[in-house]
């Protein structure tokens with residue numbers, strides 16, 4: 001039995017549902033996403049829950065500033081060691097840059113997910 005009031009439970013559920021539908025990016029990626037140069041994002045398992053076809057509100061990680069909506073096109077598992085030039089191109093980076101960025105964000109994580117998206121607004 002939950003000791004929280006029903007209003008509190010509903011409030012928490014709304015926050016969780018909103019969080020699951022949102023996606024954040026570091027500010028340094030914003031311009032590339034908006035101009036269509038960055039069309040994938042590579043995330044760890046904790047951010048692999050996005051539903052194909054769903055629309056997510058996108059904001060900056062640093063300040064939570066909203067900047068666009070994306071439609072999720074695919075979510076595919078990928079090993080860090082399998083990242084290749086094609087992924088780098090879709091991230092608008094060189095492969096060494098991409099590997100360095102991902103290693104900094106997810107140190108030591110081999111099991112990752114490639115999320116492909118299209119920008120809506």
Ligand SMILES: CC(=O)Nc1cc[nH]c(=O)n1
Pocket residue numbers: 024025026029040041042043061105
């Ligand atoms: C905030 C955050 O984790 N941003 C990331 C992580 C991985 N790839 C990416 O494009 N953005």
